Amino acid sequence: MKHKLIQSLRPSFERLKQRLANRWPWQLRVLLYHGLYDDTCSCTPTTADPSVFQPVSKLRSELMALKAQGYTFISPEETLSVMGKRGKYALLTFDDGYANNLLALPTLRELQVPAVFFVCSWHIENQKAFWWDVVFRELIARNVSTYDIRRRLQEMKKLPWHILLAELDREFGIEASMPVSLAGRPMSVNELATFAADPLVTIGNHTQHHAILPLLDEEGVRQELQTCQNSIASMCGYRPSLLAYPNGSVNGAVAGVSRSLGFLAAFTTVAKPVLSLKLGKPCDSHLIPRLQPQ
Ligand SMILES: [Zn+2]
Numbered sequence: 310m311k312h313k314l315i316q317s318l319r320p321s322f323e324r325l326k327q328r329l330a331n332r333w334p335w336q337l338r339v340l341l342y343h344g345l346y347d348d349t350c351s352c353t354p355t356t357a358d359p360s361v362f363q364p365v366s367k368l369r370s371e372l373m374a375l376k377a378q379g380y381t382f383i384s385p386e387e388t389l390s391v392m393g394k395r396g397k398y399a400l401l402t403f404d405d406g407y408a409n410n411l412l413a414l415p416t417l418r419e420l421q422v423p424a425v426f427f428v429c430s431w432h433i434e435n436q437k438a439f440w441w442d443v444v445f446r447e448l449i450a451r452n453v454s455t456y457d458i459r460r461r462l463q464e465m466k467k468l469p470w471h472i473l474l475a476e477l478d479r480e481f482g483i484e485a486s487m488p489v490s491l492a493g494r495p496m497s498v499n500e501l502a503t504f505a506a507d508p509l510v511t512i513g514n515h516t517q518h519h520a521i522l523p524l525l526d527e528e529g530v531r532q533e534l535q536t537c538q539n540s541i542a543s544m545c546g547y548r549p550s551l552l553a554y555p556n557g558s559v560n561g562a563v564a565g566v567s568r569s570l571g572f573l574a575a576f577t578t579v580a581k582p583v584l585s586l587k588l589g590k591p592c593d594s595h596l597i598p599r600l601q602p603q
Pocket residue numbers: 404405515519555556
């Protein structure tokens with residue numbers, strides 16, 4: 310009985326919490342997007358996870374709504390300085406390095422919103438599709454249900470990257486990892502270099518192979534991060550100062566390596582805004598939460 314009452318009150322409590330959070334006068338809201346698609350053409354991508362692709366119009370509405378609510382969009386280098394400062398701040402981020410992220414540029418320019426794009430260097434240099442898109446495409450073609458595909462994806466997330474990629478090649482063939490459309494294609498080296506030169510664009514590190522870092526030993530973590538740094542430096546002309554952990558997966562050892570390599574800040578996928586209470590540090594600089602569009 311008591312349990313049922315708590316259950317029934319939960320949605321109202323969550324709404325109240327959300328309303329209070331929106332009005333909180335010391336806050337940073339970090340937004341997390343992945344792929345984009347142009348919803349003015351009939352090219353909606355299909356995927357097992359609808360949060361992976363969002364229409365450009367949704368991005369534009371969210372940015373406009375936050376501006377209307379009094380949020381100031383900050384540049385990435387301001388991330389740490391606005392935490393604990395009075396005001397409502399927002400930072401826009403994108404993960405993975407999809408070529409369709411270039412579709413964001415007209416909106417960023419129109420609304421003057423800077424953004425960080427966290428990319429996986431191996432995918433860009435080798436033009437390999439992301440494993441979750443390959444699994445979805447190949448299993449849908451084999452008439453596997455979306456429910457079973459989601460379960461399979463959850464299982465595969467537990468594998469270290471080299472085992473996962475080997476399993477992908479073995480099961481679907483090497484050719485299956487070639488991207489088939491803009492929905493699943495990583496940026497090319499030239500696209501990344503041109504994109505990175507835009508004053509509203511900052512490139513961040515998302516590891517070399519989209520590696521789930523806590524599955525690797527310390528040397529493996531260091532290698533994933535450093536190789537990605539070196540590749541981005543040669544493609545874009547600078548070494549990123551920000552990191553986003555793939556799948557938001559992090560533990561103390563991984564955050565320690567990230568600190569030792571000199572990253573200014575690192576982001577998870579824990580879905581909440583950074584709220585300051587005036588006293589103490591609002592959030593660890595290497596465990597910054599991010600909110601995904603609903
Ligand atoms: Zn990712």
